[in-house]
Amino acid sequence: MRHGALRDPGRAAAELGLAERELSIALDDLSRLGLVHRAGEDEVWTPVDPTVAEVTARAPLEREIRERQLELSRLHARLRPVAALYAEHSRSERRAERLRQVDSAADVRRELSAMTRMCTEEMVSIQPGGGRNPNTLHGIVEESVAMLERGVRVRTLYQHTARASLATQTYVRAVSAAGARIRTTAEVFDRVIIFDRETAFVPQSRVEGRPQGASIVTDPTVVGFLYRMFETLWRSGRPFDLDEVIAGRLTEQDESAQDRLAADDLRLAILRLMAAGLKDDVIARRLGMAPRTLRRHLRDITGELRAESRFQAGYRAWRLGLPLEDEAGEPEPADGTLPEPE
Template sequence: MTDEIPLLGDLAVKAYETVLQKGRFDDQELATALGADITTVEEIRKSLQDLHLLSPSAPGRAVVPLDPEVAEAELVTPLEVEIGRRRREIGRIHEELRSLAADYRARPNGSPADVPITVLDDVEEVRREIDRARYGCTQERMSLQSGGGRPPGLLEADREHTLELLRRGVRVRTLYQHTARTSLATRTYVQEISRRGAEVRTVDELSERLIIYDRRIAFIPKERTGRQPPGAAVITEPTVVGYLARTFESVWQVGRPFEVEQQTAEYPQVAEEVRQSIIRLMALGLKDEVIARRLGMATRTCRRHISAVMEEMGAVSRFQAGLIIGRENGDVGR
């Protein structure tokens, strides 16, 4: 299941107990037995089916009760597998970063020129270095593009660079945030490069931009301090570049393919992931502007999403919404 598992209310429990006695789930019979309307009964049936407590609906087949212990195993096992995978990933990150820390402490006192990390303040100089890396790229370009949809001018320039790489047989993989799907310019760009062989996915949140060429040279931006574009660090140290590439792969695995032709089919899942991210960031007490920046959307758009979430919760203030979220998280944790 990709959506949040529904909790059983008293009426749903009573419905399941009634179905156990009758041997099947009949909407009309259950509506009479429960004193509920058909719409409510249909929602209960779907909730019980989502929890694998009822067989799926199919023409000519009765909907019958299923074993809760089997349902529990079917629902919990994938979650336990994912938890185990995440724990192994955390352990790997700890191990590799501690190894880097040991190397850092053991480094000789050389000159800055001996350190394979160069920080460039001049944006034009950064572009020249990226061009040089692209010209020499023979295998793959990986990039994280945070911040939602990109300006048409930047996309046009990157379009030529990307098509050049694809013509040379270079694999191109790019990760955007989900909010980039709402940008017409970005969708048009993605559609064109995808037809030429590029692979594009989206996730709900990306912390920063990253470009890696051939797993040998990486570019990460400096922290922005004003309106001017920031410089960047150029990294050629193999251990660090390898770590950044593995980080990219980890995010890539959970990304959703950005298939423009199937945009409508993907929208409900993507919208729900964005909604859950907003709730999670609200629970952290972050301001609207920070949440918007983290999710790559305009502050005004973010506030509309937050208002919708609060209305859904029945909250009249951010403080009350925080209490509701905290209570729900506490219930889940028990």
């Protein structure tokens, strides 16, 4: 080949230290790649410019890709009008029902997935508890990013305790990079997911021995109330640092400040619930943390206030002027939130 052609395979094999069969296999491979071909009356092996070989090999593949793209375009043109009709029909049915009970967890997931695909403007959600299930987050990240790429706004409100969850941090990093906005707050009422201010998913009350389903609400008055509740909590929330740092709205110093503010919010929430006379297990559930974690916070609070008991800690917090009542001036109500569905 160095001389422009391979005229004597036996001699070439000897020079390369190969058996003639090995040389024959190598030539067949080069021929399939289009890098050599037989030329002239003697049909000697002649090298081909790799650029020419590439163009020759790419041509049928590119032709097939174009044909597939054309086929996809035709399929899209045929199905898109039907999909729009189906979505509008589904919305009309949902609005007419006002309230629908879905008892199976699998059916709830299917309904959520369908609403995620049909959502056109905004999805907001409240996710109580600490870090969420890693398998759940892994399953919804693609759907969330797909919504954002369609121009749908996504806002999610977690509790402060979710900041320590690596799985939640990974999810927040992925969706924040695509444009989602995430905040955390000390307390939330229950899990709620609202699509386009028209459809809300709320968990059913737990019944022992039965899987927890969801209620799908389309009544405008109820959905409007739930949306306003979300907005109130959203305004009181702290930006999840990953969201704001990726968007360039927070410096590293701001990021640390947000973490400190979230920790302060959490301590005040603990003091408020203590002042309301709630038990430790109820406080822990309200704040989305384990009882052991709550006890650690209580030790830190009593130590910081130089108190020897919970009562003394509450008294000293009151003397310091810390807000131990809600905005209406009433103590925190007894716990009535629903536990997180599995």
